[in-house]
Structure formats: C-alpha cells, structure tokens
Amino acid sequence: MISLSASDRSTSVSETKLEPGVQDATGAVQDSPPVDEAEKSRRKTPKQTPLPGEPPTVSVQDVTIVYRTTFEKVPTFKSAIVRLGRGERAVREVEAVNHVSFDVPRGTSLGIIGANGAGKSTLMRSIAGVLPPTSGRIEVRGKISSLLALGVGFNGLLSGRENVILGGLAAGLSRDQVEERAREVAEFAEIGEFMDLPMRTYSSGMYQRLAFSVSVHMDPDILLIDEALSAGDASFKVKASEKMSELMSSSRAMFLVSHSLGSIEQMCDDCIWMHKGKLMMHDSPERCISAYTKFLKVGEDAFTLDDL
Amino acid sequence: MTTSATVPDWDAELQVYEPHRAGIPPLRPYFRDLFQRLPFAAEFSRSGMKAAHSETVFGQLWLVLNPLMLALVYFLLVNVISQSNAGPEALARIVGGIFIFYFFSGAVSTGAGSVTTGGRLILNMAFPRLLMPLAAVRTAFFRFLPTVPVYLVFHIIAGGAWTWMMPLGLVFLGLLTLFAMGMAAFMATVQVYFRDASSFLPYFLRIWLYISPVLWSPELAESRFGHYAKLMVLNPLYSLIGGWTDLTLNGVMPSATIWIAATSWALVALVGGSLYFLSRERDFAVRI
Ligand SMILES: Nc1ncnc2c1ncn2[C@@H]1O[C@H](COP(=O)(O)OP(=O)(O)O)[C@@H](O)[C@H]1O
Ligand SMILES: [Mg+2]
Numbered sequence: 001m002i003s004l005s006a007s008d009r010s011t012s013v014s015e016t017k018l019e020p021g022v023q024d025a026t027g028a029v030q031d032s033p034p035v036d037e038a039e040k041s042r043r044k045t046p047k048q049t050p051l052p053g054e055p056p057t058v059s060v061q062d063v064t065i066v067y068r069t070t071f072e073k074v075p076t077f078k079s080a081i082v083r084l085g086r087g088e089r090a091v092r093e094v095e096a097v098n099h100v101s102f103d104v105p106r107g108t109s110l111g112i113i114g115a116n117g118a119g120k121s122t123l124m125r126s127i128a129g130v131l132p133p134t135s136g137r138i139e140v141r142g143k144i145s146s147l148l149a150l151g152v153g154f155n156g157l158l159s160g161r162e163n164v165i166l167g168g169l170a171a172g173l174s175r176d177q178v179e180e181r182a183r184e185v186a187e188f189a190e191i192g193e194f195m196d197l198p199m200r201t202y203s204s205g206m207y208q209r210l211a212f213s214v215s216v217h218m219d220p221d222i223l224l225i226d227e228a229l230s231a232g233d234a235s236f237k238v239k240a241s242e243k244m245s246e247l248m249s250s251s252r253a254m255f256l257v258s259h260s261l262g263s264i265e266q267m268c269d270d271c272i273w274m275h276k277g278k279l280m281m282h283d284s285p286e287r288c289i290s291a292y293t294k295f296l297k298v299g300e301d302a303f304t305l306d307d308l
Numbered sequence: 309m310t311t312s313a314t315v316p317d318w319d320a321e322l323q324v325y326e327p328h329r330a331g332i333p334p335l336r337p338y339f340r341d342l343f344q345r346l347p348f349a350a351e352f353s354r355s356g357m358k359a360a361h362s363e364t365v366f367g368q369l370w371l372v373l374n375p376l377m378l379a380l381v382y383f384l385l386v387n388v389i390s391q392s393n394a395g396p397e398a399l400a401r402i403v404g405g406i407f408i409f410y411f412f413s414g415a416v417s418t419g420a421g422s423v424t425t426g427g428r429l430i431l432n433m434a435f436p437r438l439l440m441p442l443a444a445v446r447t448a449f450f451r452f453l454p455t456v457p458v459y460l461v462f463h464i465i466a467g468g469a470w471t472w473m474m475p476l477g478l479v480f481l482g483l484l485t486l487f488a489m490g491m492a493a494f495m496a497t498v499q500v501y502f503r504d505a506s507s508f509l510p511y512f513l514r515i516w517l518y519i520s521p522v523l524w525s526p527e528l529a530e531s532r533f534g535h536y537a538k539l540m541v542l543n544p545l546y547s548l549i550g551g552w553t554d555l556t557l558n559g560v561m562p563s564a565t566i567w568i569a570a571t572s573w574a575l576v577a578l579v580g581g582s583l584y585f586l587s588r589e590r591d592f593a594v595r596i
Contacts (some may be wrong), residue, residue: 055318067594076504129325129434131593138325141318157359166355169348170435172341221321 048107048252055141056103057222057253058127063136065097065122096122098277099136104270109254111268111285113261113292118274120257124224127255142221142252156200160210161186163199171218181217188243189213190236209236216243223247223254241267261289328590332583342436349443357447371451372458379406382523400459400466404557405522407455408481408549412488413513415448419492420499420506423592430596437589438582441492449485469559477555483574484548490577493585500588500595520545521553541565544573 050056069092096119104110112120125131128144155163161182168178186195189209194202202210215225225244244267248254258264264271264285271288273281275295281288361367383402387394422440423430430437499505520543521529530537540546547569551562 053318065594069595077502077508078504080502125432125593126325128432129323130430130432132325132328132590135327140323140325141321143321155355155359158355162355162358166348166351166429167433169351170345170429170433170439172345172435175347 048249050106054106055139056105057108057141058104058255059137059139060100060102060104060123060127061137061139062099062101063097063123063126063133063138064095064099065119065126065131066134067094067096067122068092069094095277097126097133097274100274100277100279101136102272102279102282104253104255106252108270109248109256109268111264111271111288112255112257112274113259113264113271113288114274114280115296117276119277120274121226123274124226124255124257127222128224140222144220144222144224157198159197160189160191160195160199160202164210164214167214168218173218181219185210185213185217188217188239205233212240216247221252223251225255226257227259261293265289332586333590335586338436338586342438345435345439346442348435349439349446352439353443353446353450356443357450362451368454372455375406375410375455376403376458378410379403382406386523396462396466397468400462400468401525401553401557402523403462404459405520405549405553407452407459408484408552409517409520409522409545410455411448411452412484412545412549413517414451415445415485415488416491416495416513417506417509418447419444419488420495420509422492423496424499424503424596427596430592437592438493438585441496441585442489444496445485445489445492448488463557466557468557471559473555473559473561477552480548480552480555480570483570484552486574487544487548487577490574490579490581492581494577494581497585497588500592516543516545519543521550525553526550541569544569544577547573 098119100119100123112123114120122131126133126138127140129140155166158166164182164185165178168181169175173181189195189206189212191202191206191209194206195210199207212225215223241263244254244256248267254268256264256268268285271281271283271285272279273288273292280295281291283291357363362371379399379402383394383399386398386402419441422444423437426437426440430440495505495509517523521540526537526540526546529540547562547566551566551570554560554562554566
C-alpha cells in the first residue's frame with residue numbers, strides 16, 4: 001500500500017493500483033527469466049512518459065567523485081606530525097566515479113550493474129545529494145528517497161522502528177507522517193515483533209527486508225534502491241518485485257543497483273554498466289547484461305568492447 | 309501523469325549538485341532545512357539516551373552521582389590544599405559549578421564525536437549536518453537537568469540566598485548552551501580531520517576547569533592577582549559560569565562586564581563554530 005499522507009505527490013492510490021496482471025510476470029522465478037517474458041512485463045506496466053520538451057529527470061554530466069582517504073586507518077595529530085617529519089602527503093585519493101555522464105528521462109527505470117567497488121553506491125549517493133561531485137554536475141528534478149538501503153540500521157542498539165523514525169525525520173518528514181510510515185514499513189517487512197527489538201538482533205535477511213521496505217515507503221518521486229532487492233526469501237522477493245512494479249508507475253524514475261541480473265532484466269528498461277568508476281556501457285538491460293557476463297567470463301584483460 | 313494538468317515549469321523542483329569550492333553553503337535554505345529537521349536532532353538525542361539507559365531510574369541516578377562524587381572529591385582536595393576549613397557555602401559552589409561545567413564538557417566531548425560516529429547516517433542521508441552536534445548538546449542538557457534539584461539541596465544546606473535574581477541565571481545557562489553549541493560544532497569538524505583530537509580533549513577540558521571559577525571564586529582571584537584578574541574575561545567560562553554562580557548561588561548581580569563578555573563569547577563561538585562546520589560539512593561524507 002502506498003502512503004500519501006501530506007505528501008506533495010498527486011498520484012493517488014487508485015491510480016497506482018490500476019496496473020493489472022503484473023504479478024504473474026514478475027512473481028515468476030527471479031533469476032534469469034526468459035527475455036520475452038520480461039519484455040512483456042515491461043510493456044504491461046503503464047509508466048510515466050516524458051512530456052514534450054521535458055528535460056531529463058536526472059542528468060549526470062561528466063561527474064567525477066574522489067574519496068580522500070588517509071594512509072593511516074584514521075587521521076590523527078600524531079600521524080600528521082610523523083608525516084610532516086617524513087615529508088609525506090597525507091591523502092590518498094580514490095576515484096570512485098570517473099567522468100560519468102548519462103541522462104534519465106521521466107518514466108525510466110535504470111539498472112546499474114558492475115562488480116564490487118565499481119562505484120555504484122557512490123554514484124547513488126551523489127544523486128541523492130549526499131556526496132557532492134568532485135567535478136561535473138548533477139541535475140535532479142523531484143524528491144528523492146535519499147534513504148538508501150543502508151541508511152536504515154545505523155544504530156544497532158535502537159529498534160528497527162526507531163531507526164525508521166530517525167531516518168524519516170532526517171529525510172524531512174513530520175513526526176506524524178513518520179510514525180504512519182513506520183507502521184506501513186513494519187507491515188510490509190513482515191518482521192513481526194522484531195520491529196521493536198534492537199537491530200543488532202536481526203538476521204541479515206530481516207535487515208535487508210526492513211531496508212527495502214523503508215526505501216519503497218518514503219514516497220519518493222525518484223526511487224534509489226541499492227542492493228536491497230536480494231533481500232530475504234523467495235516469497236519476500238515476489239512481494240518486493242510486485243511493489244517495485246507498482247512504484248514504477250507512480251514514480252518518475254527508478255534506479256536499481258543489483259547483483260541479481262535477472263531482476264535488472266525484469267524490471268529495468270535502461271541499464272548502465274560500471275567498472276572501476278568508468279561507465280562501460282549504457283544500453284538496453286539485455287545488451288548490458290550480456291556484455292557484463294561475457295566480461296566476467298573472459299576477464300578484464302582479454303576484453304574489449306569490440307568483441308561483442 | 310503528475311504534471312499534465314499544470315503549466316510545465318521544468319525547474320520548479322530542480323536540484324543541482326556541483327563541486328563546492330571551500331566556502332559556506334547558501335545560508336537561508338540551509339537554516340530553513342535545519343529548523344525543519346530539528347525534530348530529527350531531538351529524536352536522535354532521545355533515542356541515543358534511551359540506548360544508553362539514561363532514562364531508567366539507575367541511569368538517572370548515575371547521571372547525578374557521577375558529577376556529585378567528582379564535586380565531593382574536589383571539595384576535599386580544596387580543603388586539603390588550602391588547609392582551610394571551607395564550609396558548606398564552598399561545597400554548594402563547587403557542586404553547582406561542577407554540575408554546570410559537566411554539562412559544558414559533556415556537550416563538547418559528545419559533540420566532538422558526533423560526526424565521526426555518525427557513519428552510515430552521514431554517508432547515506434542528505435540533511436544539514438549541524439544537527440549532529442546540536443543533538444549532542446541537547447543530550448548533555450537533558451543529562452544536566454536531573455542535577456538541578458540536587459544542587460538546590462546543597463543550596464539549602466549552604467543557606468544560599470533566594471532572590472528574585474535566581475531565575476536570571478537561566479540567561480547565563482542559555483548563553484552557555486549557545487557557547488557549547490559553537491564549541492561542539494568546532495570540535496566535531498576538527499575531529500573529522502584529526503581523529504585523536506578526542507584523546508586530547510579531556511586534558512584540555514580538565515585544564516579549562518581549573519582556570520575557570522568552579523573550584524575557586526572570582527573574589528579569590530582578585531585578591532590574589534590584583535589587576536591581572538581583569539584578564540580573566542578572556543576565558544569565556546569565566547563570565548559564563550561566573551555569572552551563573554553569582555546569580556544562582558550568591559544572589560549577586562554580575563557586573564556589566566560579565567554580561568557583555570558572556571554574551572559576546574556565546575555569539576562568537578556560536579557563529580564562528582557553526583560557520584567553520586558549515587564550510588567543511590560537504591567534505592565530511594568523503595572523509596568518513
Ligand atoms: N567512504 C569511503 N571512503 C573511501 N573510499 C571509499 C568509500 N566508499 C567507497 N570507497 C571506494 O570507492 C570505490 C567505489 O565504491 P562503491 O561505490 O561502494 O562501489 P560499489 O557500490 O559499486 O561496490 C571503491 O574503490 C571503494 O573502496
Ligand atoms: Mg555498493
């Protein structure tokens with residue numbers, strides 16, 4: 001169920017519930033569904049389409065993001081003094097995202113694939129406005145669910161509900177909205193009484209369920225989901241992908257980071273593949289995924305894009 | 309679907325994220341956001357206290373016992389060192405002084421760690437970071453509250469004055485809170501760049517305690533240092549804590565110098581500390 005309490009969205013529940021029969025297609029086996037079936041499911045979902053002359057909902061323009069980490073595990077006065085003696089430079093720079101550009105028009109659900117450390121999470125953080133780009137420019141039109149999957153659960157001593165409430169308040173919701181939201185999240189996540197137990201007692205599956213429920217219940221125009229879809233058991237996966245199809249029609253754009261290539265193929269109609277901070281490919285999910293899997297098989301060195 | 313009925317204004321909800329030059333973000337939207345999300349700071353502090361069991365009976369008791377024992381130790385020490393029999397009046401001053409100093413040092417040291425321990429919250433959520441040190445100051449304040457009735461007991465024992473001026477002490481408490489906010493923001497920023505700042509901080513705060521009118525009274529300083537005692541206002545806590553003690557314990561109206569010094573220090577720290585924090589905060593996410 002989508003909550004609408006005092007949000008600035010004009011989509012209504014009835015509108016959202018209009019799409020029929022998505023369930024059968026998306027509810028099917030998650031990993032590697034036949035391509036034609038995925039194609040069908042996409043066609044069935046009524047999506048928003050860009051209005052004539054509308055600029056892209058998200059525009060990433062030549063963005064580079066550099067983390068500055070120190071040589072030491074933690075920067076200290078002591079090490080600063082020691083370093084000064086040796087004449088070393090303090091920071092090591094990690095180029096997590098390297099001159100990446102792409103546009104996401106209204107109605108797009110963009111899959112992001114790539115190996116660990118490719119810079120996917122970093123890119124999501126910068127779209128959410130958490131990390132300012134080191135160079136380049138990002139334009140975003142609409143309210144983002146800046147509650148990335150891992151934003152919830154920052155304090156293991158607090159209960160799931162308290163974490164959700166804190167996250168919602170930080171995202172700028174009012175207290176009433178946030179408590180309402182927490183109830184819906186709890187209901188959706190189906191973690192029962194664990195909702196009110198400290199999060200350190202959660203299994204990783206419960207943790208991810210909660211994270212997913214949170215990111216889909218924050219009523220965003222633009223939905224960012226970072227690796228939360230691998231959440232939990234088969235039945236929750238079905239429920240999760242149903243929820244996503246429902247959201248696809250009401251949200252302006254969706255970003256889905258996942259290692260489950262099947263989910264990407266099923267739910268996205270556009271895809272980027274990142275590797276070591278570089279944008280390797282921006283194409284249909286099918287082509288990106290086949291290039292990526294091929295890349296994984298042959299290994300980095302032997303691979304050039306002409307091989308495709 | 310959403311905008312079809314309205315005149316297209318594509319940039320109505322446009323947000324642009326660009327590299328920042330070191331500098332202050334636009335202040336008006338920043339503080340609008342900040343005030344709108346104050347409930348977050350309150351909840352963050354409340355749930356943190358709950359996790360630390362500060363809300364249970366024994367938790368509250370501990371919050372009082374801890375500074376109280378410290379005050380008793382200092383009282384003994386002062387008695388031994390000065391070899392005089394300091395009476396209940398001195399005890400009340402030390403207890404009251406330690407309580408309020410504890411509030412200040414608690415605010416600064418929790419505030420110092422507020423960003424570096426913010427981890428996931430800072431990495432994954434976009435919100436005005438200044439809320440983190442503010443939440444720390446709130447926590448310290450709510451830990452200070454249960455000590456107030458205890459102080460009043462000592463006040464009665466010492467036969468302290470009950471005057472209409474006592475409530476004016478709240479002004480100094482407010483000023484000290486503003487000062488603590490500024491210092492917390494400043495230390496939080498410093499600690500992002502130097503993680504061992506937190507291990508120097510206790511020594512620094514200890515020295516600050518000794519040079520502030522907590523264990524000794526301003527009159528004592530005047531009798532001992534003469535003219536140089538005037539330089540004492542250079543220590544912010546001299547006016548902030550001195551004014552508080554004067555009004556609440558001694559029932560004396562602080563001099564104009566004290567009022568002016570306390571107000572100026574509070575504002576300087578608040579503005580300076582916040583601006584320093586603001587100028588760096590967009591850098592925090594890549595450095596945590
Ligand atoms: N907080 C951080 N500080 C320093 N380096 C980081 C930080 N987070 C990520 N990185 C580095 O940035 C690169 C990209 O990371 P990330 O965006 O998390 O990749 P992905 O989500 O695709 O696995 C990695 O090399 C990682 O080591
Ligand atoms: Mg990641």
